[in-house]
Amino acid sequence: MNVAVVGAGAVGCYYGFLLAQAGHAVTLIGRPALVEAVGAAGLVLERAAGTASVPVRATEAGDGVSGADLVLVCVKSGDTEAAGAMIAGHLDPAATILSLQNGVDNAERLAAVLDRPVVPVAVYVATAMAGPGHVRHNGRGDLILGASKTSDRIAAAFTAAGIPTTVSARAVDALWAKLITNCAYNALSALTQRPYGRLLQGEGVVAAITDVVRECVAVAEADGVSVPPDILDTVLDLGVTMSGQRSSTAQDLARGRASEIDHLNGFVVRKGAALGIPTPANRLLHTLVKLAEHKD
Numbered sequence: 001m002n003v004a005v006v007g008a009g010a011v012g013c014y015y016g017f018l019l020a021q022a023g024h025a026v027t028l029i030g031r032p033a034l035v036e037a038v039g040a041a042g043l044v045l046e047r048a049a050g051t052a053s054v055p056v057r058a059t060e061a062g063d064g065v066s067g068a069d070l071v072l073v074c075v076k077s078g079d080t081e082a083a084g085a086m087i088a089g090h091l092d093p094a095a096t097i098l099s100l101q102n103g104v105d106n107a108e109r110l111a112a113v114l115d116r117p118v119v120p121v122a123v124y125v126a127t128a129m130a131g132p133g134h135v136r137h138n139g140r141g142d143l144i145l146g147a148s149k150t151s152d153r154i155a156a157a158f159t160a161a162g163i164p165t166t167v168s169a170r171a172v173d174a175l176w177a178k179l180i181t182n183c184a185y186n187a188l189s190a191l192t193q194r195p196y197g198r199l200l201q202g203e204g205v206v207a208a209i210t211d212v213v214r215e216c217v218a219v220a221e222a223d224g225v226s227v228p229p230d231i232l233d234t235v236l237d238l239g240v241t242m243s244g245q246r247s248s249t250a251q252d253l254a255r256g257r258a259s260e261i262d263h264l265n266g267f268v269v270r271k272g273a274a275l276g277i278p279t280p281a282n283r284l285l286h287t288l289v290k291l292a293e294h295k296d
């Protein structure tokens with residue numbers, strides 16, 4: 001396949017590497033430092049098994065998607081519309097477009113910009129950029145791909161490339177379950193800069209997380225989403241299995257970058273308002289993170 005990755009960061013570089021290593025022609029669309037580094041040394045993946053590099057094409061330009069059969073959009077949720085506008089005029093009519101992003105409405109928002117279907121993908125991976133063109137893998141890597149005409153073929157190609165992938169007509173339910181986890185941990189970890197294990201030990205934290213999760217479940221169910229009945233246990237378990245982890249929102253704030261909070265707790269607040277469901281705990285977390293993003 002000809003594959004284009006729009007947003008060559010931690011997620012895009014990880015999946016781009018595995019697809020290139022499996023023999024697919026991969027083009028990364030990213031920032032100038034990434035393009036320069038990949039041009040000089042290839043795309044580097046560091047993981048428990050060792051560090052390796054593959055040669056891939058890299059460009060800053062939206063026309064990097066020209067001729068691609070498959071386009072992976074991997075930008076942060078706040079960049080979805082801009083990334084869509086950048087590639088809109090260059091897409092092959094037969095290309096399949098995947099949104100590999102957290103949050104539940106990126107595929108829908110991207111589809112509105114592109115005026116064509118976009119397949120939502122739930123991404124279960126832990127990766128981070130160690131430097132331009134150098135991605136570090138910290139765990140997992142499996143995907144749940146929404147259903148489409150080409151999803152089964154893509155899932156087979158991904159799985160053959162070392163990316164365990166299943167197809168589900170209810171990928172959005174999986175995205176919601178992930179969103180609920182993000183709503184529970186991301187803001188609290190960001191505001192306190194605590195990893196999840198120490199966060200859960202804080203006074204009142206489990207009760208606060210329980211409130212957040214209950215609000216999210218009420219909004220999801222009012223929106224027709226099916227949430228697993230044991231979601232609260234799943235959320236609390238993550239704080240044990242990933243006890244040393246700080247949320248991506250904590251990492252964004254520590255680097256002085258805008259976070260995805262508008263698309264996490266902020267999304268639940270907006271959706272709840274539209275559906276008549278009160279979301280005071282999510283509203284407060286959203287507001288506090290917005291204040292922390294703009295300290296001056």
Ligand SMILES: NC(=O)C1=CN([C@@H]2O[C@H](COP(=O)(O)OP(=O)(O)OC[C@H]3O[C@@H](n4cnc5c(N)ncnc54)[C@H](OP(=O)(O)O)[C@@H]3O)[C@@H](O)[C@H]2O)C=CC1
Nearest residue numbers: 007008009010011030074075076079101102123125126127
């Ligand atoms: N990292 C992880 O382990 C996981 C991340 N996710 C989700 O995946 C999505 C991507 O996350 P992640 O890869 O970590 O984010 P990153 O910030 O590492 O990667 C996104 C990259 O896209 C670049 N970018 C944004 N807009 C453009 C554009 N128009 N043209 C070219 N490059 C662009 C960004 O540059 P710049 O920074 O300069 O804007 C950045 O390098 C998010 O929704 C995240 O929540 C989901 C599961 C796990």
Ligand SMILES: CC(C)(CO)C(=O)C(=O)O
Nearest residue numbers: 182185245246247248249
């Ligand atoms: C699952 C979790 C909470 C893990 O850190 C995450 O997705 C994030 O940090 O954004």
